[in-house]
Amino acid sequence: MSLLTVNNLGKAYRSYRSEWQRIARWFFLPVAPSEEHWVLKHVSFDIQPGEAIGIVGQNGAGKSTLLKMITGTLQPSEGSIQVNGRIAAILELGMGFNPELSGRQNVYHAAGLMGFSGEQMDTVIDDIEAFAEIGEYFDESVRTYSSGMQMRVAFAVATAFRPEILIVDEALSVGDSYFQHKSFDRIREFQQQGTTLLIVSHDRGAIQGLCNRAILLESGTVIKDGPPEEVMDFYNAIIAEKENSTVKVVTLDSGAVQTRSGSAEASIKSVSLADATGAAVEYVPVGEPVTLRIQVDVNVAIPELVVGYMIKDRLGQEVYGTNTHHLGCKLAAQQAGDTLEYRFAFDANLGVGSYSVAVALHTTDSHMAHNYEWRDQALVFNVVNVNRSPFVGVSWLPPVVEYVK
Template sequence: MAALPIQAHGNEVAPAPVVSVRSVDKVFRIFGQPLERLVQPIKNRIRRFVGLPPRPPRLFHALRDVSFDIASGETVGIIGRNGSGKSTLLQIIVGTLRASKGVVEVKGRVSALLELGAGFNPEFTGRENVHLAGAILGMSASEMDRLMPVIEKFADIGEFIDQPVKTYSSGMYVRLAFSTAIHVSPDILVVDEALAVGDTAFQTKCLTRIRKMQSEGVSIILVTHSTNTLLEYCDRGIYLRQGRVVLDGACRDVVKRYADDLVDEEGGAVINMDDEAATMRANERADGAQIIESVLEPAAVNNGAASEIVSVELRDVLGKTRTTFSYGERLVVMVRIRVHRRIEAPCYGVQIKSVDDIALWAGTTQNMQLDVGPTEPGDYTFRWELGLDFAGNRYVIAVGIGDTDSGEYRRHSRIPYAGHVDVLPQPHSGHGWLAPTPLFVLDGESYRK
């Protein structure tokens, strides 16, 4: 890989970015049906002939004024709802689409795994498509012949490598596409959400390879809907909404903003301990217990939602407020709520996270098929009892409420931080988040903790 040019920033000298996106817009013309695309120019020519102005086309702005840089060796995750412009942005970066406005500069060899169906010719065999992909990247036939065995081994699709791609399942397609993308020595790897269709074992295999490429200094752009993937694998996050960059920064900040916006878009309210508006406060009781309570008026907090969370308290099964537990004890999450109008199908949720905001477990009355029945307006208290069969560590609790009246989950109120508990470590029990009960056997001799 050629040395990158150097840019000076004050007294510091930093390498130029390998990807630079500056004020990029992308506008698509929208047609009601395919025939309209052909007929509209003729209609406009006729309108001009009779002295009428041409009919303006319907436009869709997929991207608006998008700007960011990606440094050499940096992994950047892009997150956003469907239709936010993520895939369009990647296609512009790799050159399969042209921006309507703005400049994109890319330095180095780019290997891309875009949405399913992009990149391979369905009539060619898998082997022919691998050679074609290498030729597009400027690699010789002999280089691709040398790489072919490792590409085949990683893809693990057997004899299908010599069958037309149109006969592949979606999983086989992704296996071959990803294997090709990572073995052509890219300086920049671009991965869209195509990995989501692979099986769990292959996804793990791919993410392990991404870790290795990170250690080798490859720059990676990763589009994902998984906030955990963003937090675990990315150095930085970019949140797109309706074609605009909402936030470009630390992954935890991006995940928080994304989750908060999802609640807000559905008419709910997010209650945060660290908001400048101080929507929640920790109320210190005489006995030293800490309760998370709302300090805003209901209308200000819930912003029109059907229900809101008023307070959360963490206790043990004897009713004592605690934050330190031993392995195997049960945590009680007490939640007070206020319901403003009748809810036909209420849904109550709880989540356990790491201090790095990685979701470790989540449950709702809906996905556990707990039919709690309609709820009338008024004040209520519900509780979750959770067995703390966890390894010694600190765990953050989050709670939320909503409804499924329409058949889909609609958020009302959410507290990303509703307190934390510390589970005391057990001696000689291993490390991590889980606490399995292992059994080790050597030549028929059993050893149990």
């Protein structure tokens, strides 16, 4: 049985010529609104127990509206939501905290709204105070809190008891780095215990590190639902291509899904990885020198050419990226018919595992300005440990050890 089912969900904001017409609509009389704006329309998906789902999309796509309807703080205009479990949600900073009450008093108030009794909260209030780590401010008025302090208390009370479904909006982004790490550790702990996670974030690392599935919203509808890396690649492509007319999704012979976008004024001819002898390689020993070769065709005259690459691990998380703009070697005007080869030499100081390389051709410092071509999974290679001492992680950072008495 699904833990959460969203079926044909829609939300419209309507304006009427008079309050009488609005009241008539409440009684299902056929009164047409003077204006109607749909924020969400025809949204459907199921979430199974234990899944971790990332909701992504540009500002105004309807992400927060969707979460508010799932938690019951906003009523849908059409469709239905079925929830089979207790939800804990952190949607907005402060969770409706009363600024005149102390943090401790607001904890009891918020917990009451979540359905917990005072007696239940008595058993965990010390844990909440310890997790929030705001010291004596816990008994001070919330109006004296910074946004980060409010976030600490809000997260601590929302996660005082493990829920079946944990919903987190962008609120965590206001916290400091230390508390973000602490919060994500608790989220991962809940996941291991079976909690289903629904998170909205623009942080690719958070989505791919926590989630096994992602849903992309665009203009209030679901346009992609699948593996996080595939969805985030597509999301990045449509951000670069505002009209979405050049975004293509290609299934490779390996079964991997590759996202391509760009105006095609310049295009990627080939991408390869070579060892110290110049031979093309697919398997690279840890720490060995390699050269990434990128051939580019210039199809029409262009004012500038910048070539960049991004190495990503098997989960699609970014390991290292740069481009010729940041390296101080971008090229000025290029003519149609030119073919160029770029060679990026580096040591493969990477951990054992599979990696992919995304390549971008553009102007200025990023592909957001003028994107000639962006190609995810342009190359896949594997790093193996042939002659290094055993280690774990995505980076090879061998230390020099000293013993000091």
